[in-house]
Amino acid sequence: MIFRSKAPLRISFAGGGTDVPPYPQERGGAVLSATIDKYAYASLIPGGDGHIEVQSLDYDIVAKYHTDERLPYDGELDLVKAVMRNLGTPSGFRLFMHTDAPPGSGLGTSSTVVVNLIGLFQRWLRKPLVPYEIAQLAYRIERIELGIKGGMQDQYAATFGGFNFIEFLGETVVVNPLRIPRELINELEYRLLLCYTGKTRLSANILDRQISSYQQKKRDVVAALDATKELAFELKRALLTGKLDDFGDLLHQGWEMKKRFDSAITNAQIDTMYAEARKMGALGGKVLGAGGGGYLLLFCPFDRKHLIAERLEQLDGQVVEFSFEQSGVQSWQIGAHVQ
Incomplete structure (x- = not known):
């Protein structure tokens, strides 16, 4: 048999940063996010000789191990090794993995890869894991x-899929799926613009400074995180009531708050692209993930979106078409003859 899996990447609309410990343990966090039709993929072909071969298209790596080895965490395919350690490897196998977005792009790629691998091994090994257990295991492995370094939202988004309002209450995580009408999803897809800025970012450095500032209880950072959490609730209300212009304006407010977390969250290129988009009519937007590069999300008037897209590409951006994905991690198996 061949075992396959895919898990969706995500767009975080509001609340990002309030899911990064120790803030959620001390003050409670909240995030509004949705998964999109960009994925982490994996295929596993079992073998009986104890040999393991892992091929990662993203890193252009082919690594070979043996089931008898105690594999060290040495920076090479550590996410794969950690899943193997936690779920077991009763026999050898060949594993092939790739993703639709580069690591460090702000779409939760590394967390989605872990969730996807857990889903794959769960299918292969017939492990009875429920979604919360998959997300919790992925968080424990990665963080x-x-x-x-990173927050707690990405593992839950990739596991559950769809539009979710996720609350972080001390050590408890509650995923609240949102029932968004199809016509509203269509409108969001029609008016949201996703643009790759051409640079991935070193989120760990940004997060280290953000965490340090919060632990030192720097007033501006704590106030920005608190305001970001409140905006997540407001954005949820705007989305559920169909007030999409308010939704766009709140995205802008959230981006202004996010920039107060750390000075490296934005840069001259991002500021220029965002300012040009706003000048041409975009109601709001934000850089996805920890900031510093990756993907820029913008909410546009329907009759200005194409013009904004053209301008961003003149500024060396790469506009990416996407749709929303309602399912979380999925796995399946096929006969070896169906290749």
């Missing part, structure tokens, strides 16, 4: 076991 605690491997020590990769």
Whole structure:
């Protein structure tokens, strides 16, 4: 048999930063996000000889191991090794992985890769994991076991899929799926513009400084995080009531708050692209993820979107078409003859 899986990347509309410990444990966080039709993919072909071969298209790596080895965390395919350690490898296998967006792009790529691998191994090994357990394991692997800096939202978004309002209440995470009418989703897809700025970012450095500023209780950073959390609730209300112009304006307010977390969240290129988009009619937007590069999301008037897209591409941006994805991580299996 061949086992396959895919998990969707996500767009975070509001609340990002309030899911980064220790803020959610001390003050409670909230994030509004939705998954899109960009994915992390994986295929696994079991083998009986104890040999493991992992091919990552994203990093252009082919690595070979053996099931008897205690694989060290050494910076090479550590996400794969950690999933293998936690879920087991009863036999050898060949694993092929790739994603639709580069690491560091702000779409939650690394967390989605972990969720996807857990979904794949769950299918192969017939592990009875429910969605919350998948997301919790992915968080533990990435943030605690491997020590990769980041928040708590991405693992839950990739696992559950769709539009979600996710609350972080101490050590408890509550995923609230939002029932968004199809016509409203269509309108969002019609008016949202996603543009790759051409640069990935080193989110760990930004997050280190953000965490440090919060732990020092710097007033401006704490106030910005608190305001960002409140905006997540306001954006949810605007979305559920269909007030999309308010939704666009709140995105702008959220971006202004986010820039107060750390000076590296934006740069001259991002500021120029955002200012040009606003000048041409965009109601609001934000850089996705921790900031510093990656994808820029903009909410546009329907009759100005194409003009804004043209201007961003003149500024070396790359506009990317997308739709929303309502499903979370999925896995399936096929006969080896269906290749």
